[in-house]
Amino acid sequence: MKLFSEFGLDAKVVRAITEMGFEESTPIQEKTIPLAIEGKDLIGQAQTGTGKTAAFGIPLVSRIEPSEERIVALIMCPTRELAIQVAEEIGKLGRFKGIRSLPIYGGQDIVKQIRALKKKPQIIIGTPGRLLDHINRKTIKLDSVNTVVLDEADEMLDMGFMEDIQSILQLVPSERHTMLFSATMPENIKRLAKQFLNEPEHVSVIPKQVSAPLIAQSYIEVHEKQKFEALSRLLDMESPELAIIFGRTKRRVDELSEALQKRGYSAEGLHGDLSQNQRDNVMRKFRDGSIDVLVATDVAARGLDVSGVTHVINFDLPQDPESYVHRIGRTGRAGREGAAWTFVTPREIDHLHFIEKVTRHRIPRKPLPSLAEAIEGKQRITAERIIEVVNQDDFAEYKGIAIQLLDQYDSVQLLAASLKLLTGDKKDVSIELTPEDPLRAKKRRPDIRNSGRKMPGSYVRDGGRGQGGGGGYRGGSDRSYSGGDRGRRDSRGGYGGGGGYGNRDDRERNYRDSDRGARKYDDSRKSDSNSEFVNS
Ligand SMILES: Nc1ncnc2c1ncn2[C@@H]1O[C@H](COP(=O)(O)OP(=O)(O)OP(=O)(O)O)[C@@H](O)[C@H]1O
Numbered sequence: 090m091k092l093f094s095e096f097g098l099d100a101k102v103v104r105a106i107t108e109m110g111f112e113e114s115t116p117i118q119e120k121t122i123p124l125a126i127e128g129k130d131l132i133g134q135a136q137t138g139t140g141k142t143a144a145f146g147i148p149l150v151s152r153i154e155p156s157e158e159r160i161v162a163l164i165m166c167p168t169r170e171l172a173i174q175v176a177e178e179i180g181k182l183g184r185f186k187g188i189r190s191l192p193i194y195g196g197q198d199i200v201k202q203i204r205a206l207k208k209k210p211q212i213i214i215g216t217p218g219r220l221l222d223h224i225n226r227k228t229i230k231l232d233s234v235n236t237v238v239l240d241e242a243d244e245m246l247d248m249g250f251m252e253d254i255q256s257i258l259q260l261v262p263s264e265r266h267t268m269l270f271s272a273t274m275p276e277n278i279k280r281l282a283k284q285f286l287n288e289p290e291h292v293s294v295i296p297k298q299v300s301a302p303l304i305a306q307s308y309i310e311v312h313e314k315q316k317f318e319a320l321s322r323l324l325d326m327e328s329p330e331l332a333i334i335f336g337r338t339k340r341r342v343d344e345l346s347e348a349l350q351k352r353g354y355s356a357e358g359l360h361g362d363l364s365q366n367q368r369d370n371v372m373r374k375f376r377d378g379s380i381d382v383l384v385a386t387d388v389a390a391r392g393l394d395v396s397g398v399t400h401v402i403n404f405d406l407p408q409d410p411e412s413y414v415h416r417i418g419r420t421g422r423a424g425r426e427g428a429a430w431t432f433v434t435p436r437e438i439d440h441l442h443f444i445e446k447v448t449r450h451r452i453p454r455k456p457l458p459s460l461a462e463a464i465e466g467k468q469r470i471t472a473e474r475i476i477e478v479v480n481q482d483d484f485a486e487y488k489g490i491a492i493q494l495l496d497q498y499d500s501v502q503l504l505a506a507s508l509k510l511l512t513g514d515k516k517d518v519s520i521e522l523t524p525e526d527p528l529r530a531k532k533r534r535p536d537i538r539n540s541g542r543k544m545p546g547s548y549v550r551d552g553g554r555g556q557g558g559g560g561g562y563r564g565g566s567d568r569s570y571s572g573g574d575r576g577r578r579d580s581r582g583g584y585g586g587g588g589g590y591g592n593r594d595d596r597e598r599n600y601r602d603s604d605r606g607a608r609k610y611d612d613s614r615k616s617d618s619n620s621e622f623v624n625s
Pocket residue numbers: 110111112113114115118135136137138139140141142143271272391392393394418419422423
């Protein structure tokens with residue numbers, strides 16, 4: 090591995106990297122930094138949590154002069170939380186060099202953003218909806234931009250964002266340096282991406298499996314109605330430091346976070362219908378550990394980097410393999426280990442197998458945690474908490490009563506009773522969640538398989554391993570999930586008006602929310618699509 094001091098970077102940038110605690114580059118950083126500094130267009134693919142942000146951030150801040158007063162670089166991200174996080178990292182990287190960067194996202198006061206833009210940032214990190222809004226207001230001009238990064242490129246170029254991205258890129262001079270990054274890069278997206286790139290270099294450090302290797306993956310087969318019980322047992326048994334639980338819809342997230350709170354877990358929900366203030370609060374609490382459990386829709390699936398997340402639980406199976414890879418990738422980051430658990434209802438087993446095939450990773454089945462395992466887990470945690478307090482030795486004022494109690498009762502009895510009290514069992518609070526319909530795998534039409542057409546859902550790596558397979562998922566190129574159901578996006582809250590920006594920048598999957606208009610798919614996409622999955 091190459092040390093950051095060996096890249097020939099500006100000393101101020103190296104100092105910033107060192108202060109961030111990085112010494113050695115990760116593989117994607119080692120490969121992309123020199124190319125990006127040269128100004129080479131590239132598609133960078135590497136597993137979740139392997140430092141793609143710095144892979145584009147370091148060359149970006151290296152190439153910009155602090156005296157520059159125009160916007161020269163644009164980074165686009167699919168969600169607000171990610172834009173904020175990436176801006177934070179870019180800010181740190183450019184700190185000593187005096188590079189000015191600014192996040193621009195929906196839900197935040199636009200007047201405040203306009204004021205911040207007057208400070209002449211050189212790098213804008215934004216979500217497409219709000220960016221377009223500023224462009225229309227002429228508060229952001231892109232005619233000096235010479236570098237564009239699409240973080241989570243496959244998500245950004247997927248149908249829900251394509252039009253916005255196209256409109257934005259049309260305003261950026263074509264003489265520019267463009268870089269795309271993601272942990273997943275389906276072939277059809279790669280092809281599409283080439284529209285925006287100039288002789289791109291493919292930099293791929295995806296070894297055998299697409300998902301990150303330090304994540305222990307398991308699934309539990311469970312009926313819809315047993316899911317909540319399974320979840321609370323799993324949380325008790327595993328006692329995560331921090332956990333993210335993914336639910337399929339916003340309603341699910343609301344109900345689930347409320348149910349968890351009732352049962353005594355410190356949980357809150359995150360989805361696109363919350364106000365930006367609420368979203369910021371939830372993220373802040375999760376990042377500083379004031380809550381242990383974040384319940385979220387796919388709005389939290391991509392890019393978020395919260396240290397201490399030891400567990401990801403898919404309460405509902407994700408719609409597609411990419412979503413699975415990104416969701417579980419919220420743990421097992423930066424060399425740390427993590428655990429990912431997925432609940433699968435009996436009718437969804439085929440869908441799980443599809444995810445396994447595409448991600449090339451067999452997910453072992455585990456039994457539902459028993460009540461005994463759950464209780465044992467909870468007791469262990471309470472005992473650990475007591476020992477922690479004992480070690481702190483800061484309870485002198487309790488010693489008097491302890492001596493009195495020990496005079497009258499047996500010590501084991503006393504401690505067991507205290508443990509029971511502290512463990513705080515709230516199992517008797519009854520919980521009722523609205524059931525979600527299962528995801529179903531539709532039978533693949535045999536003519537597609539035999540016609541020599543490539544199969545969907547491929548993750549062909551550069552170098553072409555696995556090319557040309559007739560069957561299976563390796564040789565394929567068209568990713569096709571759920572024809573019209575995927576890619577619905579929030580079309581409320583248009584532009585122009587002072588308020589009411591809605592959540593245009595988050596493409597959340599509102600499968601069941603009928604108040605959202607499903608976006609029409611264009612014909613080329615349709616003909617690409619074999620409708621692998623339908624959403625019942
Ligand atoms: N060279 C490095 N040494 C140590 N830690 C690093 C290094 N580069 C990045 N990190 C840390 O690794 C974590 C993951 O980085 P980052 O969020 O950029 O991953 P990513 O590849 O973009 O993941 P995702 O696909 O989920 O978006 C961050 O906490 C980051 O600070």
